[in-house]
Amino acid sequence: MNQGMVNRLNNEYRALTAQALAVRAAHNGVSSREEGLCYQKAAEICSQLATMNIGAEAEHWISQQEKCQARMRLIWNDLYPQNASEKEKLAGAAKKAGQKETDSAEKEEADVEEDDTVSKEMVLRWFKKDPGYGFDAVAGMGEVKELLNSCVKDVGMEELTEYLGLPTVQSFFFYGPPGCGKTYIVEAFAHELMQQGYKFMSLKSGDIHSKFSGEADKIVERAFREAVRNAPCILFMDEVDGVCQNRSMPNLSDFNMQLTTTFLTCFNEFSKANQDRKSVIFIGATNYPANVDTAMLDRVQLVQIPLPDEKAREYSFSNKFKDIVRLDGITWEEMAEGTEGYNQRDINHVSGNIKKLLRSQLSRKYGSGAEAVEALKTGKVRLTRELFEEAMQSYTPSPKDDVERKLNEFEEQMQSL
Known part of the structure; x- marks a missing residue:
């Protein structure tokens, strides 16, 4: 056990619960969003502390987590009583109907309903401009580019593909170690499809998970709904392990459990929309695939993005320097x-x-103006082995052993299924 980490989390928990009490006092005993967020974050910390301890200490933190969740639910119900009553009605209806789907007319009404939780400004931020580069700018990843390029070529051939009975892939799940280029290849893919009229939506877990429980659910629902409305469209969710967490994880909080359920429900509706040729492509990405719910993994094509191989690293260095400096x-x-x-x-x-x-070398000898630039262009100053080795010595690469071990375990688990 990392005692330093335990102490830090303990202090954060105390600070959050104290802040929650102070916020409530400042609001004259009335529930507020700020108070709810304090208890939400405190519950998450309790969950971490429960997994880091054993015996009575672990039970203590599980109990504290439940108390924080209970406080958060009370605050949520105070702030959004209509949502609470709607959930009760839906739960009762589902029980009577044997967990059947709600009436289609009610579903359509819910689809078009807008609320104050998700502002138009927030939605507009999800839509991204053309990244400006395609597959040609991506180093390595030959198999991944081939897979995605085949998807690009399939665009506009849905009717023929359906008639021939060929399978179509509309959902991908990219996983790999941090910094391996997952986002970069997704943006290149988006560029290729935007040339054919697609829109590009991009969200991170932080855009969703930093919100108060209940609001996060609405953001997920709205994101999927906007993707279908704006078809043809690509919906990219980075750090999806924070939005669709594995429900088998120990001490998963109620609100994370609910968020996963909401995400999977929305994804199912999204998949049904694609059956009507809505042309919406979903891409999720994560460094930690084992933390994603298995129900999600069953619904998408898994795509491993490895660390750059030697050819990819060579291309990357060449691409960064070939037009500005010569080698020596x-x-x-x-x-x-x-x-x-x-x-x-x-x-x-x-x-x-x-x-x-x-x-630094150029400025000492030529200053910082045109003469320095000309020295690079003419080869008076070059990129030497000594310069490369000095640059390497001044940088320590990020540790990857733990991440790679977990990814290897995930690969073995997938192969055994």
Whole structure:
């Protein structure tokens, strides 16, 4: 057990519960969103502390988690009594109907209903501009690019594909270590499809999970609904492990459990819309696939994004420097060999260090103006082996052993199914 981490979380829990009491006092005993968020965060910390302890101490934190969740539910019901009563009605109707879906007319009414939880400004932020680069700008990832490119070629052929009885893939799940280029390849994919009229929506877990419980559910519902409304459209959710958490995880909070259920329900409705040729593509991405609910993993095509191989690293260095500096005593291949195990983020850091060293060298000899630029263009100053090694020595790559171990365990688990 990491006692330092336990102490830090304990202090954070105390600070949050004290803040909740202070907020309630400031609002004259009336429930507020700020108070609810304090208890929500406190419950999450209790969940962490419960998993880090054993015996009576673990039971204590489970009890504290339940108390925080109960307080949060009371506050939520005070703030949104209409939502609470609607949930009770839906629960009763589901019980009587044997868990059948609600009446289609009620569903349609719910689909068009808008609320103050999700503002128009928030929705507009989800829609992104064309990233401006396609598959040609992506180093390596040959198999992934081939898969996504086949999807691009299938666009506009839905009727023929359906007639021939060919399967169509509309949902992908990208996983791999941090900094391996998941977001980059998704944006390249989006660019290719935007050339054919697709819109591009992109959200992170933080855009959803930082909200008060109940609000997060509405944001998820709205995101899927907007994607279908704006078809053809790509809906990209990064860090999806924070939105669709594995329900088998110990001490998963009530609101995270509910958020996962909401996400899966929305995804099912989204999949049905695609059966009507709505042309909406969902992509989820995570560094921690084992934390995602298995029901979600069963519904998407799993795509592993590995660390950049040697060819990809060579391409990356070449692409960053070939137009601004010449080499002397070192090759792109040797730079790639020297960065074995580096992710794209590491390579970007090393490249940045090289450029800073070049700038320092140039400014000392030529100043910072046109003469310095000309020295690079003419090859008076070049990227040498010594410069590369100095840049490498001044950077420590991010640790990856723990992440890779968990990813390998996930791979083994998937292969055994």
